[in-house]
Amino acid sequence: MTITQLYYVLAVAENQNFTKAAEKCFVTQPTLSMQIQKLEDELNIQIFDRSKKPIELTDVGRKIVIQAKNIVNESYRIQDIVDQQKGFIGGEFKLGIIPTVMPTLLPMFLKAFIKKYPKIKLKIEELTTDEIINRLKDGHLDAAIAATPLESDFIKERVLYYEPFVGYIPENHRLHTKQKIDTIDLEIDDMLLLEDGHCFRDGVINLCKAFKNQTEETFQLESGSIETLIKLSDEGLGMTLLPYLHTLDLNDKAKKNLHYFNEPTPAREVSIIYHKSELKIQIIEAMQSVISGIIRGAIAFQNVKIISPLPSK
Structure with missing residues (x-):
């Protein structure tokens, strides 16, 4: 039994196809199939039901x-130990970022980070929180930047910053004349x-519900981007809340509408x-x-x- 064989097994399990798995592993399909067959013969069992499509x-x-996931991850840790011992900070690093953080935070730190760690x-x-959690669990991401806490047993979190919510309120809105707003002022119906x-959507809903026990989620409009929400608000279709960095x-x-x-x-x-395995922790830090x-x-x-x-x- 070899780690390479286990790596091939994981690739086939993920892709449910030998050819696609071989492409992901950068080997020929016969090579991958032969190694998995050798492992099955050694264990005297069938790992895959090849009759199913x-x-x-x-x-x-x-x-x-x-x-196999545990073993392969632990094998990566050996290289981590060597890298840390040598003080080496390099290699491939797969990072996921949620959509409401990506456009504001990435331009702020990327150039400085690349310059410092070439x-x-x-x-x-750019991934949703659910996608990030799944990819971290499967080992397809090394780390991610997301809103927390996530209350996940297998994920560790290091706080980077606290980003305030800011109201974006157009001139014709009932709250526009208020210099500062309170959470109790918020109404889901015009949000x-x-x-x-x-x-971030869930955070806004939680904020509204916490102070007014609002359970009716009868929203006027929803959008895939914060920029669109601002434009819709400018058209007088309601107010919205923005993460501070977007302002x-x-x-x-x-x-003037903030x-x-x-x-x-x-x-x-x-x-x-x-x-929680803390692979590539030196890059994370x-x-x-x-x-x-x-x-x-x-x-x-x-x-x-x-x-x-x-x-x-």
């Missing part, structure tokens, strides 16, 4: 895949929200998250250090109340 794991195959080959994807699947690049006309909350300001907690250093100059709010990003039950 797509290919399925057998009952014992499912148990083997769980253990040997790291970053692969960055423009992101589409389902965005954790920094607004034009002067749009900034209304800050009375303290404690509702805010989201943004963290770098990673698997390097990224945390760079981001924390940059963000200190951008967000000066102190008295905040963290709003959960988890969907309300």
Whole structure:
């Protein structure tokens, strides 16, 4: 039995196809099939039911895949130990970022991070929180930046910053004349929200429900982007809430529609998250250090109340 064989098994289990798995592993399909067959012969069992389309794991195959993930991850740790001993910070690093953080945070830290750590080959994807959790669990991401806490047993979280919510309220709205707003002022019925699947949407809903026991989710409009929410609000279709960093690049006309909350300001907690196995922890710590250093100059709010990003039950 070899780690390579277990790696091939995991690839087939994920792709449910030998040809696709071979492409992902950068080997020929006969080579991959032969190695898996050798492993099955050695164990005297069938890991895959090849009669099914797509290919399925057998009952014992499912148990083997769980253990194979542990073994393959632990094998990666050996290289981690060597890298840390040598003080090497480099190699491929797969990072996921949620959509409401990506456009504001990434331009702030990426150039500085690449300059400081040129040997790291970053692969960055914009993913929802659910996608991030699944990919961290399966070992397809090294880390991610997301709103927390996520209350997951296999994920560790390191807080990067607390980002306040800011009201975007057009001139014709009932709250526009208020210099500062309170959470009790919010009404779900006239709130423009992101589409389902965005954790910032869940945070806004949780904020509204917490103070008024509002359970009716009869929204006027939903959108896939914060920029669209701002445009819809400008058309008089309702107000919306923005993450603070999204307000920094607004034009002067749009900034007149910004209304800050009375303290404690509702805010989201943004963290770098990673698997509890702590693979590539030296890169995670390097990224945390760079981001924390940059963000200190951008967000000066102190008295905040963290709003959960988890969907309300």
